[in-house]
Amino acid sequence: MAEDMAPVRIGILGMGTVGQGTVRVLERNAEEITRRVGRELRVVHAAARNPARLEGLGLDARISSDPWAVVRDPEVDVIVEVMGGQEPALSLLLAAIAAGKHVVTANKALLAEHGNEIFAAAQAQGVMVAFEAAVAGAIPIIKAIREGLAGNRIQWLAGIINGTSNYILSQMFHAGWDFQQALAEAQRLGYAEADPGLDVDGGDAAHKITLMASIAFGIPVDFAHCHVEGIRALERTDVAYAADLGYRIKLLGIARRRADGVELRVHPTLIPHSHLLANVEGPFNAILVESDAAGQSLYYGRGAGGDPTASAVVADLVDVARTMTADPSNRVPHLAFQPDAMSALPLLPMAEVESAYYLRIHAHNRAGVLAQVATMLAEYEISIEALVQKETPEADSVPIVLLLHRCREGDLEQAIARMEALPVVVQPILRLRVESLAEG
Amino acid sequence: MAEDMAPVRIGILGMGTVGQGTVRVLERNAEEITRRVGRELRVVHAAARNPARLEGLGLDARISSDPWAVVRDPEVDVIVEVMGGQEPALSLLLAAIAAGKHVVTANKALLAEHGNEIFAAAQAQGVMVAFEAAVAGAIPIIKAIREGLAGNRIQWLAGIINGTSNYILSQMFHAGWDFQQALAEAQRLGYAEADPGLDVDGGDAAHKITLMASIAFGIPVDFAHCHVEGIRALERTDVAYAADLGYRIKLLGIARRRADGVELRVHPTLIPHSHLLANVEGPFNAILVESDAAGQSLYYGRGAGGDPTASAVVADLVDVARTMTADPSNRVPHLAFQPDAMSALPLLPMAEVESAYYLRIHAHNRAGVLAQVATMLAEYEISIEALVQKETPEADSVPIVLLLHRCREGDLEQAIARMEALPVVVQPILRLRVESLAEG
Numbered sequence: 083m084a085e086d087m088a089p090v091r092i093g094i095l096g097m098g099t100v101g102q103g104t105v106r107v108l109e110r111n112a113e114e115i116t117r118r119v120g121r122e123l124r125v126v127h128a129a130a131r132n133p134a135r136l137e138g139l140g141l142d143a144r145i146s147s148d149p150w151a152v153v154r155d156p157e158v159d160v161i162v163e164v165m166g167g168q169e170p171a172l173s174l175l176l177a178a179i180a181a182g183k184h185v186v187t188a189n190k191a192l193l194a195e196h197g198n199e200i201f202a203a204a205q206a207q208g209v210m211v212a213f214e215a216a217v218a219g220a221i222p223i224i225k226a227i228r229e230g231l232a233g234n235r236i237q238w239l240a241g242i243i244n245g246t247s248n249y250i251l252s253q254m255f256h257a258g259w260d261f262q263q264a265l266a267e268a269q270r271l272g273y274a275e276a277d278p279g280l281d282v283d284g285g286d287a288a289h290k291i292t293l294m295a296s297i298a299f300g301i302p303v304d305f306a307h308c309h310v311e312g313i314r315a316l317e318r319t320d321v322a323y324a325a326d327l328g329y330r331i332k333l334l335g336i337a338r339r340r341a342d343g344v345e346l347r348v349h350p351t352l353i354p355h356s357h358l359l360a361n362v363e364g365p366f367n368a369i370l371v372e373s374d375a376a377g378q379s380l381y382y383g384r385g386a387g388g389d390p391t392a393s394a395v396v397a398d399l400v401d402v403a404r405t406m407t408a409d410p411s412n413r414v415p416h417l418a419f420q421p422d423a424m425s426a427l428p429l430l431p432m433a434e435v436e437s438a439y440y441l442r443i444h445a446h447n448r449a450g451v452l453a454q455v456a457t458m459l460a461e462y463e464i465s466i467e468a469l470v471q472k473e474t475p476e477a478d479s480v481p482i483v484l485l486l487h488r489c490r491e492g493d494l495e496q497a498i499a500r501m502e503a504l505p506v507v508v509q510p511i512l513r514l515r516v517e518s519l520a521e522g
Numbered sequence: 523m524a525e526d527m528a529p530v531r532i533g534i535l536g537m538g539t540v541g542q543g544t545v546r547v548l549e550r551n552a553e554e555i556t557r558r559v560g561r562e563l564r565v566v567h568a569a570a571r572n573p574a575r576l577e578g579l580g581l582d583a584r585i586s587s588d589p590w591a592v593v594r595d596p597e598v599d600v601i602v603e604v605m606g607g608q609e610p611a612l613s614l615l616l617a618a619i620a621a622g623k624h625v626v627t628a629n630k631a632l633l634a635e636h637g638n639e640i641f642a643a644a645q646a647q648g649v650m651v652a653f654e655a656a657v658a659g660a661i662p663i664i665k666a667i668r669e670g671l672a673g674n675r676i677q678w679l680a681g682i683i684n685g686t687s688n689y690i691l692s693q694m695f696h697a698g699w700d701f702q703q704a705l706a707e708a709q710r711l712g713y714a715e716a717d718p719g720l721d722v723d724g725g726d727a728a729h730k731i732t733l734m735a736s737i738a739f740g741i742p743v744d745f746a747h748c749h750v751e752g753i754r755a756l757e758r759t760d761v762a763y764a765a766d767l768g769y770r771i772k773l774l775g776i777a778r779r780r781a782d783g784v785e786l787r788v789h790p791t792l793i794p795h796s797h798l799l800a801n802v803e804g805p806f807n808a809i810l811v812e813s814d815a816a817g818q819s820l821y822y823g824r825g826a827g828g829d830p831t832a833s834a835v836v837a838d839l840v841d842v843a844r845t846m847t848a849d850p851s852n853r854v855p856h857l858a859f860q861p862d863a864m865s866a867l868p869l870l871p872m873a874e875v876e877s878a879y880y881l882r883i884h885a886h887n888r889a890g891v892l893a894q895v896a897t898m899l900a901e902y903e904i905s906i907e908a909l910v911q912k913e914t915p916e917a918d919s920v921p922i923v924l925l926l927h928r929c930r931e932g933d934l935e936q937a938i939a940r941m942e943a944l945p946v947v948v949q950p951i952l953r954l955r956v957e958s959l960a961e962g
Contacts, residue, residue: 087851103815107673107674107814107815108673110675110814111673111674111675111814111815114674114675115672115673116863117740117859117860117863118672118740118855118858118859118860118863119672119860120851120855120860120863214670220815220816220817220819221819222665222666222669222670222671222819225662225665225666225669225670226662226665226666226670229662229665229837229840229841230654230662230665230666230837231662231833231837232555232558232559232836232837232840233547233548233551233555233832233833233835233836233837233839233840234547234551234554234833234836235550235551235554300557300558356801358798358801358802358822361796361798361801362798368820373833374547374550374551374829375543375547375551375660375829375830375832375833375836376660376823376824376829376830376833377660377823377824377829377830378823378824379660379661379662379821379822379823379824380808380820380821380822380823381819381820381821381822382798382819382820382821382822383816383817383818383819383820384816384817384818384819389814389815389816389817390815390816390817392673392815393671393673393674393813393815393816395673396672396673396674396815397669397670397671397672397673399673400669400672400673401669404852404853404854405848405852407849407852408845408848408849408852409847409848411527411560412844412845412847412848413844414844415558415560418558419557419558420557420558420559420560423556423557423558423560
């Protein structure tokens with residue numbers, strides 16, 4: 083039976099790291115994949131800006147420098163979009179969908195910003211847009227949330243989903259480096275791009291947590307309302323103070339469903355040092371999911387790179403191959419929930435978020451500073467859980483580090499504004515969130 | 523569209539912890555599940571030895587004390603088998619399959635021993651036998667291996683897949699308890715059965731790793747050739763010596779593909795203390811997978827219990843609901859590979875396994891013992907990586923703990939037999955395997 087089925091004919095847009103990885107994995111594991119699927123996955127057409135890149139790959143396919151030639155190729159059943167960016171990727175995908183082609187994409191930025199439009203077009207055409215490769219590289223987290231936990235009410239997700247930032251934070255902790263030194267090393271190792279903004283300022287993680295929130299809770303994709311903070315403001319002393327208090331600092335994407343809405347946020351976060359997520363090091367990714375029946379489950383692996391991302395691309399191709407002839411109403415919906423059964427839960431503003439907090443306050447070295455700070459917090463009914471005050475007698479300002487119990491962020495922001503107005507406070511206050519990630 | 527599709531009609535065999543959990547989760551999350559699937563999952567018939575158990579569940583279904591009544595019920599589309607054991611479960615499943623019903627089962631023992639027969643029958647009838655719930659409770663590991671990593675050549679798996687044993691080993695490490703004390707506490711907490719043999723002697727983990735090996739490598743299910751050792755022989759001093767050497771002891775199921783065959787084994791294993799698997803504590807499960815494109819990925823969660831196992835049962839029901847009307851040749855094959863494309867790789871005897879080792883040797887307190895031991899190992903070209911010899915001057919025998927570099931187990935067994943014959947060696951030698959679990 084297996085030998086009789088026609089090959090799935092694939093067109094690839096973009097032959098960078100992931101495109102080359104995909105060709106390499108499909109070639110290397112062709113026999114293993116065909117033994118699983120019962121039919122061949124065959125690349126028949128590839129678009130590359132620089133066709134010279136394809137020379138060592140042994141790719142037996144049409145090569146075009148124009149991606150439109152691939153999208154318009156009637157011999158292509160499935161488009162693999164691994165070129166990245168917004169345009170022309172958006173127009174190419176919509177044209178492929180309009181032509182009745184299925185799409186596999188690794189483009190998190192595109193889906194986070196235009197996912198609703200893309201998925202609606204695919205739904206109308208009865209084609210699939212698969213995007214396992216857009217989130218957390220090799221980790222099959224889209225499949226886990228959308229299918230593996232399909233019996234659950236998912237309560238929250240928290241993930242280390244940007245390997246560049248995680249590598250930097252690992253080095254700040256283990257090697258005691260400052261941010262700039264760790265970033266330079268990440269760039270030297272190829273973990274960070276020349277322009278690292280999308281990684282270290284949180285945008286890349288925000289794209290991914292936005293997509294995960296949609297499939298976890300059945301809400302439309304809404305990147306514009308995801309709160310994003312990166313890791314540039316962290317000093318190595320923050321990493322050290324956190325360690326003294328029993329915490330590691332990780333850049334987390336967090337999505338939490340509450341009765342009144344969904345929290346969606348990316349920011350550096352203190353988490354207990356013994357937690358599994360705290361021990362995810364270097365360029366690895368991990369996502370922790372809490373849901374009502376499964377309890378906590380965690381998914382860990384390589385978040386980037388040619389072969390790991392290709393692993394997800396090929397898994398999506400296999401899924402597409404299996405269901406391309408099926409009745410579309412029996413397929414897994416793009417956003418896990420049926421399009422006519424999406425949730426209207428709003429994304430909550432940050433003022434409504436509830437969290438515990440870490441504050442670093444630089445104040446003049448005078449008696450009574452702590453009393454003023456504590457009094458101000460008490461006015462907002464925010465209580466202090468722990469305090470670190472390092473003696474630095476020669477300096478004219480001292481850092482005061484506080485851990486605060488859970489409170490409403492809006493209340494804390496008001497208290498911070500008032501503390502920053504105190505004459506004894508000499509710098510903006512650094513405010514980080516603290517999450518126990520405890521099962522509950 | 524969603525409202526128009528007929529409900530999936532479910533019959534449940536067994537209303538113990540998992541059966542009740544399944545009914546509870548389907549009821550509690552009915553709306554969420556229907557929003558995902560586009561149709562209702564409805565329990566229409568349940569078999570329970572003790573129907574009184576069902577009273578608090580609010581189950582609106584036929585109740586039978588005879589499981590055959592459920593299997594023969596023409597109104598049932600899918601059988602959920604959560605009664606456990608070999609018979610009558612085997613006959614019931616085969617009858618359900620013969621009647622054209624799909625099956626979802628949590629019965630690892632049954633599948634490990636009769637999987638080939640069951641899957642062949644299902645294949646012939648064009649029905650599905652889904653078994654996510656049979657391995658590692660809530661963790662969607664079957665789906666991850668069979669679908670998420672479908673583009674990979676999987677090289678090995680190593681898993682903590684028995685929560686009872688893991689709880690006991692956690693307590694031996696953290697509380698310094700001996701095996702019997704930890705077992706008694708596990709029984710008090712409900713983590714261990716009155717007869718704990720299947721858990722602590724490794725049989726349960728062996729059922730699970732046998733199934734995972736089949737779907738990872740495309741080999742038939744062959745429980746009879748899985749090597750099984752449990753944790754009863756471990757003393758708390760072994761846990762402490764391992765810690766001194768930088769290791770934790772975990773009961774692992776390991777499956778490794780080599781050019782000449784597959785290693786399939788369950789045994790207590792020393793793993794580096796900083797490894798993520800080493801920090802999986804208490805009743806949790808985790809599986810580490812190494813594959814050629816994805817590299818290492820890890821899956822963690824609750825391995826047992828009513829709700830966590832129900833999470834997997836319901837995920838399987840959702841998959842069945844989505845593909846029950848599809849062309850069977852497009853479904854995910856039971857063992858991940860097409861039935862006509864299975865591998866003929868043999869399971870290797872333990873003598874052929876390669877590993878590093880931990881030895882605990884009790885010897886009379888005399889000069890020259892270590893020299894004799896080292897000489898004997900050297901004759902088999904086995905080299906010593908580390909040594910711990912605790913001074914216990916008042917005792918007439920001393921424990922010598924050795925870490926050995928990788929070698930062939932057959933060679934080591936010969937060396938051990940000769941060492942045990944030495945007059946100075948006073949007890950059987952304890953031999954544990956050591957795995958680095960390093961990527962590469």
